[in-house]
Amino acid sequence: MNSNVKVKELSVEELKSLINDAVDNRLEERFGDPDVGLEVKPSVIDSIRKSRRSKTTIQAVEVAKRLGLKW
Numbered sequence: 001m002n003s004n005v006k007v008k009e010l011s012v013e014e015l016k017s018l019i020n021d022a023v024d025n026r027l028e029e030r031f032g033d034p035d036v037g038l039e040v041k042p043s044v045i046d047s048i049r050k051s052r053r054s055k056t057t058i059q060a061v062e063v064a065k066r067l068g069l070k071w
Helices: 012-031 042-053 060-066
Strands: none
Touching: none
């Protein structure tokens, strides 16, 4: 988007996009990604791969129950 464009010249969609981009940029600046630079252990990768191959699933209600959460 041209930096010389005035807000009053933007469509509603362009303004929404501009605001969304500004908020995203500010949140990234403020909080960043705390996991940047960290490595994932091979055992974790293997566990994820195994889980994804599994056909067994647990309903969210059951997970909540096991964790003692009110669903």
